Amino acid sequence: MEIINTKDLGKKYLNGEEEFMAVSGVNLKVQKGEFVIILGKSGCGKSTLLHMLGGLDKPSTGNVFINNTDIYKLSDKSLTIFRRKYIGFIYQFFNLIPSLTVYENIVLPALFDGRRIDEVKLDNLLKTLDVLEKKDFLPNDLSGGQQQRVAIGRAVINKPKIILADEPTGNLDSRSSNKLMKLLAFYNKKFKQTIIMVTHDEELVKWGTRVITMADGKIIKDEKIVKNTSKKPAKR
16 A cells, blocks of 8 residues: 655756755655665655655655645644654654653654554553663663664654654664664554655665665665565474
8 A cells, every 4th residue: 555655756956056856756656664774875765755755845846745745735733743644754863852751752642643652562662672771861861872763762652654863873873773773663564654765875774674765855766675684494
């Protein structure tokens, strides 16, 4: 089932008096439950594309359809509500509110949406994220890996159909990056959440089901990822 579809998507910026296309003519279809990795060098347009898919950056040309809704034809208020319902965001720099505790940062989107907090389910989420014992801590009292796991909790609290992650491992060491990717894979497999993740790290491709490579604002390669499920024969 198709959950995202773009038609001739483009984003134009001004650089002084010159115009340049950060994203140009992107036609992309994403099926429900895919884990899509978007690869590319800095400046290739991958983050701009992600922000347009998430309703954060209005395109100069083309359309973005999510669940058959042309999201940029919605009013600003309707688009905000739509984002809260369908999309969870994870950023490289965590974007946690420093004056709020772990608990408060995670439940914030649910409160904005007028949802009642189920404390038992929330504690289970905190356990899954391995931050239950930190629930009353402020972000500055956490490690980078812990802060990013809190950001994941904030992204999934409303059970969105889509999770968009912009270089989520960019500020993490290899151990924390591995933990983060395991969590994303867990949510993708258990809850069939569609994940689109931007990165320049080719080592992370193995976690996805599909890899898209961008250069100069365009998709230059789009491949399914074939998992190696073969097992070595047991030694005798």
